Amino acid sequence: MKQYLYKITFVFLASIMAISCSDFLDVVPKDKILENQAYSSESGIQNAHNGLYLQLADNNLYGKQLTMDAVEILGQQYNINSSHVSSKIATYAYTESVPKITFTAIWEKAFNTVLSCNKFLENIDKFSGVISTEKTNELKGEAIGIRAMLHFDMLRLYGPIYKVSPSNPSIPYYDNFTTGNSPLLPANEVITKILADLDASLVLLKNDPVLTSGKYNASTAFDANPYYSANRGQRMNYLAVKCLKARVLLYAGDKSSASITAREVIDFTKSTAFFPWTSFSEATNATNPDRTFSSENFFSISDYTLYTKQMDLFDSNLDIIHIYAPLLNRINAVFESNDNDYRSLPSWKVPVTGGKTQKTFFKYADVDDKTKLFRLQIPMFKLSEMYLIAAETATVPADGITFLNTLRFNRGLNNLAATASVATEVAKEYKKEFIGEGQLFFYYKRTNTAAIANGAATVGNITMGTNQYVVPLPDSEINFQ
Structure with missing residues (x-):
C-alpha cells in the first residue's frame, strides 16, 4: 500500500478544487496550498467532506464491486459458468489474474478512502473555527463512521473466518493519517477499534437532524443549512452508524449487544413516521x-x-x-x-x-x-x-x-x-x-x-472453508509488511 500513500494528500485535495499557479507555489508545497484553500471556507470544507461519499460510490467500492459485482459472485448469486468472464472469481481462484486485479483494486481503493477520511479529520481540526462546533461534530462523526465501515468490510472480506479464528492476523487499522504501513492486527483487535470508532461517531452525531426531521426534510438545525440538515439518508447518519454497530456486534458474536442495538433502531422507527x-x-x-x-x-x-x-x-x-x-x-x-x-x-x-x-x-x-x-x-x-x-x-x-x-x-x-x-x-x-x-x-x-448452492449448476452445492471465505491480502500489502 505504501506506493500510493504518499500521493493521497495531493490527489484528494486536487479533486476538490483547481488552484491557479502563482509565485507562492515556489515557496509553499502545493498540497499545503490546496489544504489552505480547501479548509479556509465552509464551502471548501463541504466539498472535501462530500468527496468522501464520491469515493464510496467508486466502482471498486459500493458503486459496484462491494454491492452488485464481486462479493455477489462470491455468494453464488449468479450463474457464472466456466466460460463467463468472471468465472475465476466464482470458483474462488484468488491467485488467477482477474480475481487478483479485482480484489487488489478493492483493497487499495478502500484504504485510499480511509486515508482521505483521516486527512479530512486532521484538517477539520487544524482549521477549526471556520464552521461551528455543531457542524464540525456532524462532519467528523460521518467521517469516523465511514472509516469504521470501510475497515469492517475489509475485515469481512480479507480477514479470517471470525467464528473460527478471531485472533488470527487480519488487516491493518488506520485511525490517523500516515504515509507508512501499519501492522496486521488480530481480527478481534480490529473489531475493538471499529467499535471504538462507532461509539465516537455516535457521540458526535447525537444531534443528527435525522432523529428529529427524518432523512429528506431540512430542519432548523445548523442554521437550516441544507448541507447539514437535509438528505440525511445519503449520509452516514446516526441511525446508519447504529445499524453498522449492530452488524459488527453480530459478526463478532456478541449477540446480546447486537440485539440491544438492533432493537433500539427498531424502537426508534416505531416511535416516528420517518x-x-x-x-x-x-x-x-x-x-x-x-x-x-x-x-x-x-x-x-x-x-x-x-x-x-x-x-x-x-x-x-x-x-x-x-x-x-x-x-x-x-x-x-x-x-x-x-x-x-x-x-x-x-x-x-x-x-x-x-x-x-x-x-x-x-x-x-x-x-x-x-x-x-x-x-x-x-x-x-x-x-x-x-x-x-x-x-x-x-x-x-x-x-x-x-x-x-x-x-x-x-x-x-x-x-x-x-x-x-x-x-x-x-x-x-x-x-x-x-x-x-x-x-x-x-x-x-x-x-x-459449510456448503452453499452452486450458482452455475441447477443442483448441487459448493463446499466452503478458509480457501473460499478468506480473500488473500494483495501483494501490494504483503510486500510492505
Whole structure:
C-alpha cells in the first residue's frame, strides 16, 4: 500500500478544487496550498467532506464491486459458468489474474478512502473555527463512521473466518493519517477499534437532524443549512452508524449487544413516521417501482452512474458470458416460487428482449419519473436487517418468529408457523432481501456455512472453508509488511 500513500494528500485535495499557479507555489508545497484553500471556507470544507461519499460510490467500492459485482459472485448469486468472464472469481481462484486485479483494486481503493477520511479529520481540526462546533461534530462523526465501515468490510472480506479464528492476523487499522504501513492486527483487535470508532461517531452525531426531521426534510438545525440538515439518508447518519454497530456486534458474536442495538433502531422507527415500511403498491408500481424499498433505508449511496451499471451487468441483451443472471430454478428456489413476495416480481422478470429464458435483474433499472427521490440509490443499511438481527439474536424463539413475521408481512408473505426454525428462516431472508447489495457472502462467512448452492449448476452445492471465505491480502500489502 505504501506506493500510493504518499500521493493521497495531493490527489484528494486536487479533486476538490483547481488552484491557479502563482509565485507562492515556489515557496509553499502545493498540497499545503490546496489544504489552505480547501479548509479556509465552509464551502471548501463541504466539498472535501462530500468527496468522501464520491469515493464510496467508486466502482471498486459500493458503486459496484462491494454491492452488485464481486462479493455477489462470491455468494453464488449468479450463474457464472466456466466460460463467463468472471468465472475465476466464482470458483474462488484468488491467485488467477482477474480475481487478483479485482480484489487488489478493492483493497487499495478502500484504504485510499480511509486515508482521505483521516486527512479530512486532521484538517477539520487544524482549521477549526471556520464552521461551528455543531457542524464540525456532524462532519467528523460521518467521517469516523465511514472509516469504521470501510475497515469492517475489509475485515469481512480479507480477514479470517471470525467464528473460527478471531485472533488470527487480519488487516491493518488506520485511525490517523500516515504515509507508512501499519501492522496486521488480530481480527478481534480490529473489531475493538471499529467499535471504538462507532461509539465516537455516535457521540458526535447525537444531534443528527435525522432523529428529529427524518432523512429528506431540512430542519432548523445548523442554521437550516441544507448541507447539514437535509438528505440525511445519503449520509452516514446516526441511525446508519447504529445499524453498522449492530452488524459488527453480530459478526463478532456478541449477540446480546447486537440485539440491544438492533432493537433500539427498531424502537426508534416505531416511535416516528420517518422510516415506514415500503408498501406493495410502491414496490410494484407499473411505471415507477421502488424496488430498493427506499423508505426503509437509513443510508444509501448516491451513484449517478447506477443505470449504466444496470445495463453493463444485468441487461437482457448482454451475451451469456457477460450477463450477471441466475439460473431460473435457482432464483425460483430463493423466492420459493412465490411471486406474492414483492422482492421477486418487480426485480426479477423473464425479459422480452435478448432471447433469455432465465429471469434477469431489474432492481437498479431506471423509472419513468426522474424526480423520484429513490432514483440512483444503492441501499447500505436497512430496517429489514435490524429485524433479521433482532430475530437471530432473540433469546426466546417466539420473539424471533415475531420479528420475522413482521418482515414477512411487509414483503407480502404469510406468517411462519410457531414451530419454524428461526435460523433457517433468517437464512432464507438474507437470500431474498439483499440481492445486489453485497451481504449474502458475508452472512455465509459469519455463520461459517459449510456448503452453499452452486450458482452455475441447477443442483448441487459448493463446499466452503478458509480457501473460499478468506480473500488473500494483495501483494501490494504483503510486500510492505
